Amino acid sequence: MLGLTRATTSASASATAAATSATAIAAATVHLCTPQLRTIRTRTNFCFGQQQSSTTSHRVIVHPVKAMAETAAAPHSAPKSPTSGRKQALISLSDKTDLAKLGNGLQELGYTIVSTGGTASALEGAGVSVTKVEELTRFPEMLDGRVKTLHPSVHGGILARRDQEHHMEALEKHEIGTFDVVVVNLYPFYAKVSSSSGISFEDGIENIDIGGPAMIRAAAKNHRDVLVVVDSGDYPALLEFLRGDNDDQQFRRKLAWKAFQHVASYDSAVSEWLWKQTVGDKFPPGLTVPLHLKSLLRYGENPHQKAAVYVDKSLSEVNAGGIATVIQHHGKEMSYNNYLDADAAWNCVCEFNKPTCVVVKHTNPCGVASRNDIIEAYRLAVKADPVSAFGGIVAFNVEVDEALAKDIREFRSPTDGETRMFYEIVVAPKYTEKGLEVLRGKSKTLRILEASKNSKGKLSLRQIGGGWLAQDSDDLTPEDIQFNVMSDKTPQENELNDAQFAWLCVKHVKSNAIVIAKNNCMLGMGSGQPNRLESLRIAMRKAGDEVKGAALASDAFFPFAWNDAVEEACQSGVSVIAEPGGSIRDKDAVDCCNKYGVSLVFTNVRHFRH
């Protein structure tokens, strides 16, 4: 139950090892730790300490791990020659979706495919010939997969500029082959650290991909000569491009852009996670928010403004619900203003515990009602301001079934009793099949949205010129605060409930905000006026005679009482006023309420909404 105290009480707010594929070779070499002298027959090669350039017998210092790799790589030990003219593709994937199609496609096009351990096995399993990367590097994949591709034989082959003679000479000298195509996706860090089962700090660290981003960045930098692909959705376009004879630099640049974007999003998740694991407060010194385009919109707030909607892919937004991720079942394409209004309606309706309907117009709730019978709640919410509700957004916090859908379809405007109500959007957490069918029949354009509840404790970001404002989302509800009685008169339980209902509504109305409510139903609201008295007058006008005995909530304190808002409210016949308090003239407000026999409760919490 909600708290009520006397005035003295102050208010209070209460990868896994998936991609760490240690090869048998690496495992076999752990006990070898010192370089040994031995005689081998070697080609020109990169080796620790010395480099030899003949093909005869020499005494060389050979690193034991490398020696093992040479043995392991024996059947393919000749490094790829840059002059061999063979086209090479490097593939290293954690997510192996459509790998077989890609491998076969590249093979048919005559590409030699080089791959890391797990990818190579999957390709072999699909009947594609593949060279293991360790045959190129002459090192085994080591350190539990921390080092696989971090080697000049790989990065030289990606980064060399084909138009620079000295680059190509360097490759020739070190017998490094060029890569024409690089296909990489990264350890599933995001999925691992956001999994519901959780992950240890150590596992989180092991799921940070290092070699993959290095290859992606290298290939993207050298995109003029190297095609870089990070998304399996791009495999068909890649193969089509390779089959054609038009070397379109725009295509290459788009892939390069996508590659850098992919790595930037990945790094933002790593840095977000690491910050939470270490410092953890809400406001890190730097903030990178990964935004993924959901769709282009027809236009912005006005037709001359271009617009789009993005989904926030921050770790903190995983399964966080909200309007950006709604499922649209029916209707016209969502507009920019539709998103804003649906967001306001959804945020408001999700605050209520009882079955509730909220009607929003231009981001302000103009009708709110809670009832055990949701149809009754719907009708009352529309009735609060039928003129504004026409063309508005209707939100429910319960499933829309056939009966409710029929009522939404048929309900006539309380203004003339004839015109069927028209809405832009219906938003709800669920629909029955029949409910959806009926609503679809209301109009072709009606947007029917299925949304999941917003989680609490989010960071709210808002753009200003040259920067962004960040704050906690306003999560406080009447359950979280004390309603302190300041007046001689103590509100009855039903009056207090009305005050708390009005308080929850006023939180969602633009400042200066006044809401008048009774019996879990909004009767009138005034919003967005630059002075509180004007908002109060608008709310009272909308409530009409019903204001008598109702509760009035104000989002911030009343700066003046006598001959001003408090006195006008008292004279209208409200039974209780709820406001934060905190004005230097609070005593005037108390005296005024006492004079008119009205209850006054202070919440000590303000709900400005600018």
Ligand SMILES: NC(=O)c1ncn([C@@H]2O[C@H](COP(=O)(O)O)[C@@H](O)[C@H]2O)c1NC=O
């Ligand atoms: N360390 C490295 O040199 C390295 N090179 C490639 N990877 C990653 O290894 C994964 C593929 O491994 P496998 O083919 O063994 O399944 C890819 O996600 C790739 O980004 C590496 N792993 C992590 O950093």
